[in-house]
Amino acid sequence: MSKDFHDQGPRRVGQVKEVTSLANPIIKDIKALTNKKSREESGTFLAEGLKLVIDAIELGWTIRTLVYAKAAKGKPLVEQMAARTVASGGLVLEVSEKVLASITRRDNPQMVVGIFDQRWKPLRDIRPKEGETWVALDRVRDPGNLGTIIRTADAAGASGVILVGEATDPFSLETVRATMGSVFAVPVARATPEEFIAWRKSAGVSIVATHLAGAVDYRTIDYRKKPVVLLMGNEQSGLPDQLAREADALARIPQQGRADSLNLAVATAVMLFEARRHLLSLPEVK
Numbered sequence: 001m002s003k004d005f006h007d008q009g010p011r012r013v014g015q016v017k018e019v020t021s022l023a024n025p026i027i028k029d030i031k032a033l034t035n036k037k038s039r040e041e042s043g044t045f046l047a048e049g050l051k052l053v054i055d056a057i058e059l060g061w062t063i064r065t066l067v068y069a070k071a072a073k074g075k076p077l078v079e080q081m082a083a084r085t086v087a088s089g090g091l092v093l094e095v096s097e098k099v100l101a102s103i104t105r106r107d108n109p110q111m112v113v114g115i116f117d118q119r120w121k122p123l124r125d126i127r128p129k130e131g132e133t134w135v136a137l138d139r140v141r142d143p144g145n146l147g148t149i150i151r152t153a154d155a156a157g158a159s160g161v162i163l164v165g166e167a168t169d170p171f172s173l174e175t176v177r178a179t180m181g182s183v184f185a186v187p188v189a190r191a192t193p194e195e196f197i198a199w200r201k202s203a204g205v206s207i208v209a210t211h212l213a214g215a216v217d218y219r220t221i222d223y224r225k226k227p228v229v230l231l232m233g234n235e236q237s238g239l240p241d242q243l244a245r246e247a248d249a250l251a252r253i254p255q256q257g258r259a260d261s262l263n264l265a266v267a268t269a270v271m272l273f274e275a276r277r278h279l280l281s282l283p284e285v286k
């Protein structure tokens with residue numbers, strides 16, 4: 001990482017820097033954020049698009065750098081976000097479309113990209129209350145699945161997502177894209193299987209695990225007794241015995257046809273909306 005990227009001391013504050021060279025060290029550092037190692041080292045990540053940047057800033061996420069295309073200069077919302085970035089000590093870069101395309105690896109890049117501090121919810125701080133639903137994912141591998149699940153958890157009114165075991169990075173470009181901005185609204189925690197098992201014992205939650213060999217039809221479960229954690233298995237191998245043993249109920253979504261199983265994100269959506277349906281009274285028909 002170049003010194004400029006992190007050392008945004010008083011010298012830089014208030015500056016808008018014009019960059020057209022792909023070889024610029026700040027641009028190289030931003031491009032490196034497509035690698036997990038660089039994201040981990042810097043504790044930051046990239047989000048594309050003005051809407052996402054606005055949502056993130058509105059929700060109080062710390063923006064380190066705002067990058068926008070020359071063509072977006074003067075647009076009121078872009079100027080507002082640039083002003084807020086500068087006011088919070090961040091760096092603003094005005095770049096050529098070629099530079100933006102190289103950052104996002106897209107031919108038709110978004111006009112605006114933000115670099116934000118990552119935020120992880122510490123597992124010990126999760127004390128689910130009555131009526132809450134959490135999702136726990138065992139070794140989720142696919143960024144598209146994880147992003148879709150975070151987006152769906154947001155839409156279903158779930159309280160957050162816990163990544164159990166070695167998981168794909170919620171702050172990768174692909175995952176963030178798939179969340180459509182919900183990564184800024186849904187708390188994400190991570191835990192080893194052992195940490196998760198220890199946590200569930202003290203958290204007072206009911207674990208509803210899903211399994212192709214589950215004994216209980218998911219529609220017959222009472223999701224209202226305690227805060228619920230929906231525990232979902234890995235895409236390839238499903239839920240390991242170590243985690244399945246922790247379940248208060250092992251749920252199955254009955255299927256027809258020839259498919260062996262549902263896609264992980266689809267199964268999570270089915271479970272989430274069923275659990276939430278039990279917890280929420282029906283909205284009034286207008």
Ligand code: SAM
Nearest residue numbers: 210211232233236238239252253261262264267
């Ligand atoms: N081959 C894997 C197996 O044997 O479990 C398939 C895993 S499936 C793609 C990923 C996860 O989605 C499963 O571990 C489970 O949590 C959930 N899932 C998918 N279809 C399901 C169903 N019909 N009933 C319950 N859970 C299901």
